[in-house]
Each structure stands twice: as structure tokens, then as C-alpha cells.
Amino acid sequence: xVRMKFKDFEFPNNPLFIKTEMExxxxxxxxxxxxxxxxRISDRATVIKADGCFxxxxxxxxxxxxxxxxxxxxxxxxxxxxGGCCNVYLSSLNITEDAKKSCVSYSISFIEKSPxxxxxxxxxxxxAEEDENMFDIAFRCDKSVEKLMEINDFxxxxxxxxxxxxxxx
Numbered sequence: 763x764v765r766m767k768f769k770d771f772e773f774p775n776n777p778l779f780i781k782t783e784m785e786x787x788x789x790x791x792x793x794x795x796x797x798x799x800x801x802r803i804s805d806r807a808t809v810i811k812a813d814g815c816f817x818x819x820x821x822x823x824x825x826x827x828x829x830x831x832x833x834x835x836x837x838x839x840x841x842x843x844x845g846g847c848c849n850v851y852l853s854s855l856n857i858t859e860d861a862k863k864s865c866v867s868y869s870i871s872f873i874e875k876s877p878x879x880x881x882x883x884x885x886x887x888x889x890a891e892e893d894e895n896m897f898d899i900a901f902r903c904d905k906s907v908e909k910l911m912e913i914n915d916f917x918x919x920x921x922x923x924x925x926x927x928x929x930x931x
Contacts, residue, residue, distance in 0.1 A: 768872070781812070785805075788802055824866065
């Protein structure tokens with residue numbers, strides 16, 4: 763098992779508990795037969811919560827580094843002990859220091875950066891967001907890169923700039 767890591771901060775020891783919350787937005791509607799029909803509208807952002815402790819004289823240093831990351835306001839890659847990874851924002855941090863036990867306890871939450879995969883809403887186009895390339899847009903809009911490159915007039919998948927209109931159909 764690997765250690766949990768966010769951006770350039772590797773946790774000295776893995777959290778005691780890690781909870782991953784994944785959810786889909788569903789809609790239910792009645793049909794003439796008197797039954798109901800349920801269909802998926804969209805994916806919600808994944809939320810990852812963890813609780814743990816930093817032990818020993820380096821615990822306060824580790825907690826301080828997390829406080830600095832909390833203030834950075836930019837997303838980064840979170841690598842989980844099970845091998846999973848996700849591009850996330852650090853959304854909350856609670857730290858409790860216990861000098862008698864030489865322990866710093868923490869509760870931390872992350873929220874996925876790009877939950878904007880389209881559901882059943884079809885606009886026919888989208889606009890490139892900051893730092894996106896055609897691969898990111900294809901993922902976000904549930905389209906193939908090849909199809910988007912065929913439809914649009916970009917020289918390569920990395921020539922997309924923020925605000926560029928990208929035709930999807």
C-alpha cells in the first residue's frame with residue numbers, strides 16, 4: 763500500500779479512515795402505464811474525506827504544510843493508498859493538537875475539480891476552460907477526441923485556448 767499524497771505533500775502515515783462519496787443526479791418521471799422511469803441526469807463531484815493523526819515531533823510541521831496547501835486555492839492530484847487518483851480541490855481542513863500525546867489530529871476533505879461531465883443536456887458546443895486541452899474537453903463532454911478534432915478546426919489537441927468555442931456535434 764502506498765502513502766496518500768496531495769500535490770507535493772506526502773502524508774507521513776496514511777489516514778485512519780478514508781471515505782469516498784460518489785453520486786449521480788437521477789430524475790424520476792411517471793409514464794402512462796402507471797410506473798415510473800428513472801434516468802441519469804449527470805455525475806456529481808466526487809468527495810473524499812479522511813481522518814488521521816500525525817505523531818511525534820514532526821506532526822506540527824505536517825499540519826502546517828496542510829494549512830499552506832489549504833490556502834493555495836488551486837487543484838492538484840490526490841493519490842490514494844488504494845492506487846486511485848483524482849484531480850481535486852482541498853475543500854476543508856480541521857486540525858486539533860494534543861501536546862500531551864504528541865499528536866496532531868486532522869480531518870480533511872477534497873472535492874473533485876471537474877465534475878462537469880455532461881448529462882442529458884445537449885447544447886451542441888462548449889467553451890474551453892482554463893488549462894484545458896482537447897482531451898480534457900472530450901472527457902468532460904463524453905465525446906471522443908478524434909470526433910472533436912474532425913469537427914473543429916484546431917491544429918492539434920493542445921492548441922485550444924481558454925474561451926475557444928468547441929463544437930460537439
